[in-house]
Amino acid sequence: MNGPVDTAPPGPWQTxxxxxxxxxxxxxALAVLVLIVVLSLxxxxxxxxxxxxxxxxxxxxxxxxxxxxxxxxxxxxxxxxHLGMTPAGPTWRPSAYMLGSDSQGRDVAARLxxxxxxxxxxxxxxxxxxxxxxxxxxxxxxxxxxFVDMVLSRLMDIMWAVPVYLFAISLxxxxxxxxxxxxxxxxxxxxxxxxxxxxxxxxxxxxxxPIRGRVMALRNAxxxxxxxxxxxxxxxxxxxxxxxxxxxSIVVLAPLMxxxxxxxxxxxxxxxxxxxxxxxxxxxxxxxxxxLIYSRPMVAIAPGLAIVIVVVALNVLGDGLRDALxxxxxxxxxx
Amino acid sequence: xxxxxxxxxxxRPVQLSGWAPLKALLPVACLPLFLGASxxxxxxxxxxxxxxxxxxxxxxxxSSSGGTLDPQISYVHIxxxxxxxxxxxxxxxxxxxxxxxxxxxxxxxxxxxAPEDGGKTYVFxxxxxxxxxxxxxxxxxxxxxxxxxxxxxxxxxxxxYYSHIVGGTECLHDAEHCTLSGGVIPDDTAWTxxxxxxxxxxxxxxxxxxxxxxxxxxxxxxxxxxxxxPLGTGPYRIASYEPNSGLVMERNPYxxxxxxxxxxxxxxxxxxxxxxxxxxxxxxxxxxxxxxxMLENVPLDRQAEIGSRxxxxxxxxxxxxxxxxxxxxxxxxFNDVRVRQALNYALNRKAVVIYNGGPAVSLAACQMLPTxxxxxxxxxxxxxxxxxxxxxxxxxxxxxALAKKLVAESGTAGQKVVIVTPQSGGSDAIANEIRSTLTDxxxxxxxxxxxxxxEFSYIQNSDNNVQVGLTGWSADYPSASSFLQTLFSxxxxxxxxxxxxxxxxxxxxxxDALMDRAAEVSLTDRKAGDALWAEASRALMAQAPAxxxxxTRRVALMSSRLHGAFDTPIYExxxxxxxxxxxxxxx
Numbered sequence: 001m002n003g004p005v006d007t008a009p010p011g012p013w014q015t016x017x018x019x020x021x022x023x024x025x026x027x028x029a030l031a032v033l034v035l036i037v038v039l040s041l042x043x044x045x046x047x048x049x050x051x052x053x054x055x056x057x058x059x060x061x062x063x064x065x066x067x068x069x070x071x072x073x074x075x076x077x078x079x080x081x082h083l084g085m086t087p088a089g090p091t092w093r094p095s096a097y098m099l100g101s102d103s104q105g106r107d108v109a110a111r112l113x114x115x116x117x118x119x120x121x122x123x124x125x126x127x128x129x130x131x132x133x134x135x136x137x138x139x140x141x142x143x144x145x146x147f148v149d150m151v152l153s154r155l156m157d158i159m160w161a162v163p164v165y166l167f168a169i170s171l172x173x174x175x176x177x178x179x180x181x182x183x184x185x186x187x188x189x190x191x192x193x194x195x196x197x198x199x200x201x202x203x204x205x206x207x208x209x210p211i212r213g214r215v216m217a218l219r220n221a222x223x224x225x226x227x228x229x230x231x232x233x234x235x236x237x238x239x240x241x242x243x244x245x246x247x248x249s250i251v252v253l254a255p256l257m258x259x260x261x262x263x264x265x266x267x268x269x270x271x272x273x274x275x276x277x278x279x280x281x282x283x284x285x286x287x288x289x290x291x292l293i294y295s296r297p298m299v300a301i302a303p304g305l306a307i308v309i310v311v312v313a314l315n316v317l318g319d320g321l322r323d324a325l326x327x328x329x330x331x332x333x334x335x
Numbered sequence: 336x337x338x339x340x341x342x343x344x345x346x347r348p349v350q351l352s353g354w355a356p357l358k359a360l361l362p363v364a365c366l367p368l369f370l371g372a373s374x375x376x377x378x379x380x381x382x383x384x385x386x387x388x389x390x391x392x393x394x395x396x397x398s399s400s401g402g403t404l405d406p407q408i409s410y411v412h413i414x415x416x417x418x419x420x421x422x423x424x425x426x427x428x429x430x431x432x433x434x435x436x437x438x439x440x441x442x443x444x445x446x447x448x449a450p451e452d453g454g455k456t457y458v459f460x461x462x463x464x465x466x467x468x469x470x471x472x473x474x475x476x477x478x479x480x481x482x483x484x485x486x487x488x489x490x491x492x493x494x495x496y497y498s499h500i501v502g503g504t505e506c507l508h509d510a511e512h513c514t515l516s517g518g519v520i521p522d523d524t525a526w527t528x529x530x531x532x533x534x535x536x537x538x539x540x541x542x543x544x545x546x547x548x549x550x551x552x553x554x555x556x557x558x559x560x561x562x563x564x565p566l567g568t569g570p571y572r573i574a575s576y577e578p579n580s581g582l583v584m585e586r587n588p589y590x591x592x593x594x595x596x597x598x599x600x601x602x603x604x605x606x607x608x609x610x611x612x613x614x615x616x617x618x619x620x621x622x623x624x625x626x627x628x629m630l631e632n633v634p635l636d637r638q639a640e641i642g643s644r645x646x647x648x649x650x651x652x653x654x655x656x657x658x659x660x661x662x663x664x665x666x667x668x669f670n671d672v673r674v675r676q677a678l679n680y681a682l683n684r685k686a687v688v689i690y691n692g693g694p695a696v697s698l699a700a701c702q703m704l705p706t707x708x709x710x711x712x713x714x715x716x717x718x719x720x721x722x723x724x725x726x727x728x729x730x731x732x733x734x735x736a737l738a739k740k741l742v743a744e745s746g747t748a749g750q751k752v753v754i755v756t757p758q759s760g761g762s763d764a765i766a767n768e769i770r771s772t773l774t775d776x777x778x779x780x781x782x783x784x785x786x787x788x789x790e791f792s793y794i795q796n797s798d799n800n801v802q803v804g805l806t807g808w809s810a811d812y813p814s815a816s817s818f819l820q821t822l823f824s825x826x827x828x829x830x831x832x833x834x835x836x837x838x839x840x841x842x843x844x845x846x847d848a849l850m851d852r853a854a855e856v857s858l859t860d861r862k863a864g865d866a867l868w869a870e871a872s873r874a875l876m877a878q879a880p881a882x883x884x885x886x887t888r889r890v891a892l893m894s895s896r897l898h899g900a901f902d903t904p905i906y907e908x909x910x911x912x913x914x915x916x917x918x919x920x921x922x
Contacts, residue, residue: 057771058686058768058771060689061683061686074689076695077639077643079642079646080646081649081651082693082695083641083646083649083692084635084636084639084642084695085639085692104767277763278767291636292636
């Protein structure tokens with residue numbers, strides 16, 4: 001005879017993940033993101049073993065094989081004066097300049113995959129860094145209040161007062177020529193840490209504000225007051241009572257921050273003040289395609305489309321997470 | 336090797352329709368034309384050519400003005416081109432179609448005088464009756480004053496071009512009290528000007544033809560006149576100038592054509608220059624016939640478009656310009672001639688040509704003398720199957736194997752090389768091509784783009800330790816010395832200076848002596864002199880202090896109402912010779 005089964009109710013995270021799993025839009029978005037990440041990760045395999053090309057090396061004087069014949073990568077136009085050179089267009093064959101060539105004779109498809117690695121790395125890293133800094137600032141300001149809150153909040157107000165792109169462009173221009181020197185450490189101008197740090201910094205107030213608000217609400221909650229009255233140390237209250245209760249807000253913010261970071265990275269790279277050559281990102285590839293927009297629009301369209309897909313997927317996933325974690329409802333209750 | 340104007344650029348004759356009813360109307364239709372012609376003849380401005388194509392307003396556009404209008408100070412192409420029809424020198428360059436290597440011809444003087452005193456004295460006979468735009472006749476005193484003013488107004492070429500006039504060196508040191516009393520002697524009775532030089536100069540006539548030796552009234556202030564144009568003798572005078580918006584030229588009422596080759600009478604009644612339109616917008620404006628001509632080259636990304644849609648309105652203009660990478664012969668690894676030769680062998684000029692617009696507008700360069708320059712002889716020392724001793728007729732393909740062998744012999748592989756380039760699309764791409772080539776040769780190469788405004792000065796200063804610097808050079812007048820002597824003689828390398836045009840820091844006294852001999856021989860025998868310049872060019876490339884990249888042609892777009900335009904190597908366009916179709920006068 002079997003005894004009664006002890007079925008403990010699922011925890012809040014377990015419930016949230018179940019809810020997320022039931023959200024088909026969010027799951028589709030996640031699948032798209034995973035697919036793009038995987039495609040980006042196989043960039044070296046694609047470039048080396050399928051396309052047989054070096055996506056970082058200019059090759060305007062070269063040619064590739066298509067249907068058994070050699071095709072010049074850069075082709076003279078057939079106008080009466082033969083003015084202008086146009087890169088090869090898309091062949092739609094993975095082994096032969098599938099998405100065509102850019103103005104330096106490089107395989108756009110291979111660069112798109114490599115660019116994805118860099119763009120996604122920067123946007124995800126910047127989002128994580130931004131969330132970590134914003135969480136520390138938001139929790140400290142919200143929990144301690146008073147002087148600490150005043151200083152941190154005014155600092156965020158100042159940063160908030162500067163338009164985000166203007167702020168990012170200013171910081172990028174300052175660091176682009178000589179890199180960044182912090183005490184004995186020097187970060188070279190072409191180091192990816194620079195755009196990551198800049199993007200994380202400019203979006204920090206946007207993430208810290210809601211976290212601070214949530215912590216301020218929690219600070220006066222019954223269970224925090226009870227812990228205080230029992231003499232529990234502040235650091236323990238922060239780690240055990242506050243942090244787990246703002247974690248859902250932080251998780252919901254993460255994909256939205258990643259989407260914003262991706263857009264900002266692309267903008268900075270398009271303006272030549274983000275990722276530096278010869279490294280490729282989706283922003284730099286769009287810049288490469290700017291001059292070819294009439295003759296070879298695919299050079300700009302392909303990375304543009306990739307950015308749109310990833311940003312939409314991140315937003316849909318963010319919405320799914322918010323619904324699953326019930327942040328809005330909790331916030332309402334909290335406030 | 337010189338590229339001619341493609342047949343498709345020549346104007347096609349208008350095909351008359353065979354529609355019969357129109358023929359019946361012909362006499363009536365022609366009536367307004369006859370009336371117009373007679374009215375036109377009656378209203379013809381003094382000095383204007385008696386032609387039905389005379390008249391109208393020529394509309395030009397440029398992204399910005401050239402600053403000062405002072406012809407003895409300004410050193411920018413826009414002013415040089417514009418003021419070629421406002422000012423004259425004792426000599427000038429022909430304002431008619433012709434080959435690139437033409438030398439100076441007489442302008443304000445009757446003829447080019449024979450050299451006396453072993454090439455150190457010249458007696459010029461001034462033409463009678465030539466007037467400034469205020470009606471006063473040009474006198475020998477005006478010529479002497481203008482030559483003094485070159486020094487007094489601190490003309491940028493006073494030192495390199497005119498300091499060998501006797502008294503010139505003193506004038507350089509004390510411009511305020513410059514007299515040139517022993518160097519330029521006017522004679523109002525004989526109507527002559529005598530020049531005494533400290534040493535013979537085979538390019539003296541060419542230097543007098545340069546705009547800084549324009550003849551101005553003797554009472555022109557001895558300082559930069561800025562936005563006020565001094566009086567000139569050409570067919571046009573500058574009526575108004577606002578550097579931020581535009582400039583207007585109108586006919587000089589006292590101009591009478593004295594030589595159709597030196598200073599031909601102008602066709603348009605008025606020439607208007609508008610400033611502020613960027614090249615992309617200018618192309619669109621000219622496509623729409625809002626302007627007739629633009630100063631800047633048609634941007635690379637628009638060339639395919641205009642080649643397809645407006646090929647009959649495009650002019651490809653040969654330029655005496657060379658683009659090159661200066662290799663610092665005093666810094667490793669380029670202090671080893673084998674490394675310099677290796678880079679010359681390895682660089683793919685085909686890629687360079689493609690980056691600069693393709694074979695229609697760019698020609699791979701193998702030497703520092705551009706095609707068409709005096710002394711130029713075809714030959715390519717650094718291409719597959721060639722060597723400095725046995726050059727090929729032209730560049731074929733890179734020889735990477737030989738280049739790698741030379742680098743291996745030098746033992747310099749693995750060293751760091753930084754390429755400094757002006758920050759612009761085309762230059763960046765070529766710099767990256769050189770970086771890739773150096774990487775293939777085993778170096779750790781990188782590119783350092785610098786804003787174009789300072790790059791040219793930056794690569795010249797030896798304190799900046801530039802290993803490779805990308806730049807270009809165009810001649811003030813057609814001569815071999817403008818390239819070889821100016822860019823690679825010991826005298827033009829000035830350590831620790833931003834004004835050291837010899838960016839390679841190359842100094843070889845044997846090479847200098849060869850160039851001096853070429854200049855000396857050119858004084859009496861141009862053909863023999865040119866042969867020596869060709870020898871100097873080969874000797875220079877054997878040392879390979881630079882990597883010649885390419886020579887480009889300018890792509891110019893004209894409005895549909897413009898015709899008769901032609902190009903000259905020095906001025907590119909002669910605005911006075913541009914004719915406007917009557918039907919296109921409506922905006």
